Each structure stands twice: as structure tokens, then as C-alpha cells.
Amino acid sequence: xxxxxxxxxxxxxxxxxxxxxxxxxxxxxxxxxxxxxxxxxxxxxxxxxxxxxxxxxxxxxxxxxxxxxxxxxxxxxxxxxxxxxxxxxxxxxxxxxxxxxxxxxxxxxxxxxxxxxxxxxxxxxxxxxxxxxxxxxxxxxxxxxxxx
Amino acid sequence: xxxxxxxxxxxxxxxxxxxxxxxxxxxxxxxxxxxxxxxxxxxxxxxxxxxxxxxxxxxxxxxxxxxxxxxxxxxxxxxxxxxxxxxxxxxxxxxxxxxxxxxxxxxxxxxxxxxxxxxxx
Numbered sequence: 001x002x003x004x005x006x007x008x009x010x011x012x013x014x015x016x017x018x019x020x021x022x023x024x025x026x027x028x029x030x031x032x033x034x035x036x037x038x039x040x041x042x043x044x045x046x047x048x049x050x051x052x053x054x055x056x057x058x059x060x061x062x063x064x065x066x067x068x069x070x071x072x073x074x075x076x077x078x079x080x081x082x083x084x085x086x087x088x089x090x091x092x093x094x095x096x097x098x099x100x101x102x103x104x105x106x107x108x109x110x111x112x113x114x115x116x117x118x119x120x121x122x123x124x125x126x127x128x129x130x131x132x133x134x135x136x137x138x139x140x141x142x143x144x145x146x147x148x
Numbered sequence: 149x150x151x152x153x154x155x156x157x158x159x160x161x162x163x164x165x166x167x168x169x170x171x172x173x174x175x176x177x178x179x180x181x182x183x184x185x186x187x188x189x190x191x192x193x194x195x196x197x198x199x200x201x202x203x204x205x206x207x208x209x210x211x212x213x214x215x216x217x218x219x220x221x222x223x224x225x226x227x228x229x230x231x232x233x234x235x236x237x238x239x240x241x242x243x244x245x246x247x248x249x250x251x252x253x254x255x256x257x258x259x260x261x262x263x264x265x266x267x268x269x
Binding site for chain 1: 161165168169171172175179184192194195196198218219222223225226229232254257258261264265
């Protein structure tokens with residue numbers, strides 16, 4: 001046994017590498033990220049970050065599929081608009097905006113903390129993002145429903 | 149191809165953060181220019197409005213950049229989630245090539261869509 005005890009801990013090299021916070025310390029297995037039990041704010045926002053990320057990736061492909069209607073022509077796009085501007089569909093837009101805003105603001109927090117900046121201010125960053133993001137979501141919702 | 153795993157991790161992290169920062173700018177421009185300056189129809193553009201929008205060369209370049217950034221960022225995120233599922237070695241070796249193919253197809257199709265619509269304007 002040689003070297004310092006810290007150097008012998010499993011995953012020491014991974015923890016030294018730049019990356020998200022969940023790679024830097026002990027805790028639940030990464031594959032259990034969806035399970036919110038026993039998690040703090042950081043673990044729950046990490047799970048929601050991934051859930052919104054998956055949803056936005058699915059939406060990317062839905063969006064590309066929907067935009068293909070523009071290739072069909074003016075009438076196909078007009079028919080599509082008449083469907084998606086119904087109030088029920090506009091509610092999906094607000095959910096989408098929540099996903100976008102949460103993922104963007106939490107992504108800034110994760111990038112700052114994962115890069116070693118503001119590591120000790122995770123909670124403050126979360127609440128700052130909430131204070132900025134909530135009015136933006138309300139504005140977006142008002143715009144979406146106000147435009148009908 | 150990507151070298152030592154820890155180098156690869158750092159490189160993936162840099163690309164994820166870099167594409168994320170680019171997305172902050174490009175997605176904001178996309179959302180405002182495409183949806184928030186449009187009156188009526190729930191912030192959605194009519195057929196002619198979409199064509200006119202993409203006919204602007206600056207917007208066209210920004211939308212192409214948005215397509216690249218969102219695809220790279222999204223698929224790198226998906227890669228992290230897939231790897232966290234602890235796939236076996238055989239499945240694991242297909243993740244990167246599979247995501248490269250998916251990303252190439254996504255960007256190619258998106259570019260075809262953008263170019264076709266810009267030409268129609």
C-alpha cells in the first residue's frame with residue numbers, strides 16, 4: 001500500500017476530471033438518478049434536468065416532423081396551424097416553455113458548478129434561476145394564450 | 149479515436165457545455181424571432197411568414213447553427229443517460245457510432261428542410 005489514502009479511493013480519477021457534480025462524490029448509483037427518494041435539491045434538479053432534456057430531445061424530432069408539413073405546402077401548414085392553436089395544444093407550449101427554461105437555467109448552474117465555479121453556491125444559483133425563470137414562464141404563457 | 153476514457157469524458161463535457169452555451173444564444177434568438185415577435189395564431193408563423201423569415205441570410209445561418217448545436221447537445225446528453233444505464237460491452241460499443249449516425253441524419257434532414265424552404269421564398 002503506497003500513496004495517500006485519498007489516491008486509493010475508487011473513482012478518484014473520475015472525480016478529478018472536469019464534469020457534472022454527480023461524478024465528483026459518493027452517492028446513489030448514477031443509474032438510479034430517476035429515483036427521488038433520499039435525494040436533496042441537487043439530486044432532484046439533476047433528475048428533472050435529465051427528464052426535461054429527454055423531453056426536449058423528443059420534441060426536437062417531433063418539431064422536425066411537424067416542419068416537414070411546410071414541404072407539402074401552404075394548405076397543409078394552414079391545417080396544422082388550425083389544430084395546434086387550439087387551447088389544449090397551447091397548454092403543451094407552456095409545458096414546453098417550462099422545460100426549456102428549467103433546462104437552460106439549471107444547465108447554466110450545472111456548467112458553473114461542474115467547471116469548478118460557484119461550487120459552494122449551488123442552492124443560491126437554483127433560487128436565482130427560479131426568480132428569473134418564473135416571470136419569463138408567466139410572460140411566455142401570456143404571450144402564447146394572448147396570441148390566439 | 150477519442151483516446152483515454154478520462155480525456156474522452158473531459159472532451160464530451162467541454163462539447164456539452166460549449167453547445168449548451170451556444171444554445172442559450174441561438175435558442176433565445178430562435179424563440180424570440182420565430183415565435184415572440186409574431187402576432188396572432190399563438191406565436192406561430194403562417195406559411196408565407198416562415199418562408200420570408202428563412203429568406204433572411206442572417207436568420208438562415210442562425211437557424212443552421214441552432215440545428216447543429218441542438219443536435220450535438222441533445223445527443224451528447226442522451227449518450228450520458230445511455231452510458232449511465234450500464235450497458236454491456238457489446239451494446240456500449242454501438243452507442244457512439246449509433247449516435248453519430250443519428251446525429252448526421254438529423255442534421256442532414258434539418259439542412260434539407262431549411263435549404264428547401266429558403267429556396268422557395
